[in-house]
Amino acid sequence: MPTRYSTPAIALHWLLALLIIGSLGIGIYMTGLSMSPTRLKLYNWHKWAGVTILLLSAARLLWRLTHQPPADPPMPAWQAQAAHAAHWLLYALFFAVPLVGWAYSSAAGFPIVWFGVLPLPDFVSPDKALAEAIKPWHGRLAYLLAAVVVLHVAAALKHQFVDRDGLLLRMLPQRGA
Amino acid sequence: MNHLVPVLASLTLVAAATSAGAQAVVPAQSEISFVSKQMGVPVEGKFKKWTAQIALDPKKPEAGKVSFVIDTASAGFGAAETDAEVPKAAWFNVAKFPQASFTSTAVRATGPGKFEVAGQLAIKGSTQNVVVPVTVAQSGANSTATGAFTIKRLDFKIGEGEWADTSMVANEVQVKFKLALTGLAPL
Numbered sequence: 419m420p421t422r423y424s425t426p427a428i429a430l431h432w433l434l435a436l437l438i439i440g441s442l443g444i445g446i447y448m449t450g451l452s453m454s455p456t457r458l459k460l461y462n463w464h465k466w467a468g469v470t471i472l473l474l475s476a477a478r479l480l481w482r483l484t485h486q487p488p489a490d491p492p493m494p495a496w497q498a499q500a501a502h503a504a505h506w507l508l509y510a511l512f513f514a515v516p517l518v519g520w521a522y523s524s525a526a527g528f529p530i531v532w533f534g535v536l537p538l539p540d541f542v543s544p545d546k547a548l549a550e551a552i553k554p555w556h557g558r559l560a561y562l563l564a565a566v567v568v569l570h571v572a573a574a575l576k577h578q579f580v581d582r583d584g585l586l587l588r589m590l591p592q593r594g595a
Numbered sequence: 596m597n598h599l600v601p602v603l604a605s606l607t608l609v610a611a612a613t614s615a616g617a618q619a620v621v622p623a624q625s626e627i628s629f630v631s632k633q634m635g636v637p638v639e640g641k642f643k644k645w646t647a648q649i650a651l652d653p654k655k656p657e658a659g660k661v662s663f664v665i666d667t668a669s670a671g672f673g674a675a676e677t678d679a680e681v682p683k684a685a686w687f688n689v690a691k692f693p694q695a696s697f698t699s700t701a702v703r704a705t706g707p708g709k710f711e712v713a714g715q716l717a718i719k720g721s722t723q724n725v726v727v728p729v730t731v732a733q734s735g736a737n738s739t740a741t742g743a744f745t746i747k748r749l750d751f752k753i754g755e756g757e758w759a760d761t762s763m764v765a766n767e768v769q770v771k772f773k774l775a776l777t778g779l780a781p782l
């Protein structure tokens with residue numbers, strides 16, 4: 419069993435961490451703005467980032483399912499189980515949050531054009547009532563994702579600074595490599 | 596014989612009225628919409644309130660006249676945040692320019708059921724010459740006229756100030772229409 423995650427897994431983890439935290443931040447900030455070119459720009463960046471997260475998460479899931487992750491350091495069984503449950507919940511939300519956002523955008527009549535170049539198919543047909551029904555779910559799921567991310571980070575920090583078991587090293591780029 | 600003269604005269608009048616008379620637009624089956632591209636995303640809006648006066652004899656299109664008056668306040672994309680912006684000074688400035696209009700200057704046939712209507716489009720105090728291709732399809736007494744043309748929004752100062760940036764909202768705006776008409780003479 420390997421002692422650390424593979425380089426592609428580490429690269430995808432940190433790239434997605436940046437994209438997801440960035441999208442959550444932009445998402446919270448942009449919804450409070452009044453209509454302006456800045457708001458329009460942020461909404462589009464948020465959507466482009468969301469589609470990128472969806473694609474990278476698909477690649478990451480495939481990698482995860484075909485490559486052995488490193489062993490857990492010694493810890494109580496309930497902690498290991500909770501960690502694994504949180505990881506699979508994170509994966510589920512990596513797909514659910516962008517997909518529900520995409521569906522909302524389609525239903526609201528704003529198709530997504532990835533990076534302003536590639537028009538994506540409408541997930542559902544434009545329907546104002548449906549858009550209003552979907553909208554709160556994108557937010558709820560995103561806040562759930564944010565909460566699990568906070569838990570995930572808190573647990574990693576606990577392992578690093580309280581347990582001092584080197585768990586975090588498994589996900590850090592190898593020094594001098 | 597003397598009685599025939601007024602009858603013939605009135606028949607001629609009726610014929611003249613049918614061929615050159617005005618056509619009525621069926622509002623429920625008609626639509627004027629526009630497509631604007633925002634960061635590459637096509638977004639379709641509609642004008643909900645407008646009136647049209649159309650007098651066209653397909654056999655003599657040169658004599659035809661077409662005019663539209665559009666309530667700028669009735670424009671919307673169907674999304675509350677966007678629709679609240681449309682009437683503002685930077686966009687249609689509805690308070691100062693409540694109406695946009697199109698008045699034809701020349702109509703000509705370009706093929707079977709196809710016409711080209713040249714005219715003046717006045718929006719927000721600016722007037723531009725446009726040429727509008729129109730396709731007419733008939734089914735019994737009902738006719739449908741459809742077409743689309745592209746205008747440059749900045750020619751009409753639609754989207755001023757920070758919104759004048761065409762990398763955010765494209766300068767080209769496609770205007771599309773579908774008009775259900777009654778009373779149009781056969782093609």
